Amino acid sequence: MKPSYAPKTKRGQVRREQILRAAERVFGTIGYADTSITDITREANTAQGTLYIYFKGKHEVFIELVREMGHLTREVISRTVSGAPSRLEAERLGLSAFLRFVAERPELYRIVEEARIAAPDAYRAYFTEFANAYRSHLLAAEATGEIRPGNAEIRAWALMGMAKTLGERYVLWQDDTDLDQVVDSATDLIRNGLEP
Template sequence: MATRAPKTKRGTARRETLLRSAERVIGEKGFAAASIADITRDCGAALGTFYIYFTSKEDVFRELVGMMGSLTRRMMTEAVQDAPNRLEAERLGLRAFLAFVAERPSLYRIVEEARFVDPDAYRAYFTGFASAYATHLEKAVAKGDIRPGDAEVRAWALMGMAKSLGDRFVMAAEKPDLDRVTDEAFAMIRDGLAPGGAA
């Protein structure tokens, strides 16, 4: 089921164009309703062109989920690379994730639909992400950057938080205010809900 890699620069560009159309069309209509004809129509390509680069709708879908994986990771790594410590990395990472949802809402929806359309790709996406995240959290505990605690539970909890905030305050918001949402959520991540302390 390997996707068909193009050999020329022009081929790479056409494949990329098809991928962006697939992202747009599947993100809007959902996997079941979106047809390959919808995808090629979206970018003005002939139906047959699709099959030069992909074997099926399932194939392009899996590629989009994988693409979301690499894009999210790269974007998060860049966003947090200058953070002086893990707490600041958490804040920057959350802000960057919300900005990504705002920029590529279709890709975000596609990953969520993968739970039903391609459960293996869905699991691979989140398990891979969580595992890298947990490693960062473990290192931060070892350095005394954050309070001790189970890194895997924390990683999944924090990912779920970010996803839910993306749903409500980006996807479903008329005017997303990413800074405000990030600040409010980060305050809870940093200090918790218990009164007293550094409030």
């Protein structure tokens, strides 16, 4: 995370954080196009001028949230996965952590998806960084024989796509499907494929 202006005082940090959390709620609920600076500062309970101390404008606040989502998902997943005995177990834990994260921060998920059009560079950076890390893990697991050989880059994107869509379908759409069942079924597919 490289904030545009990192506040030096504790008070500044708190204010900047307040603005970001308010922006997360507003962008995530009404979308980028319909959000104004006033909507954000009203939600954050600060003056408009305060927002401009930390951000150049609406677009920069939005981009910062996409960066945050990247930072947070990578952190949450790598923390969860760090103790996994194998790559296959890491796949299960990582998917489960991702789905739980989407449940906790649904607005961030929506913000990242809206970035496809509202902030395409930030959107690409988010998924490319994630895919690069994922690819490295798959390559390492291939080297130790934990997984079958294969194209790690294409696999990384395929597996990310799976997780992303399951998050949308079974978390954001608030179906009553049990999340453990989603993780179990998807993990079975990832481990064993469809072939009998």
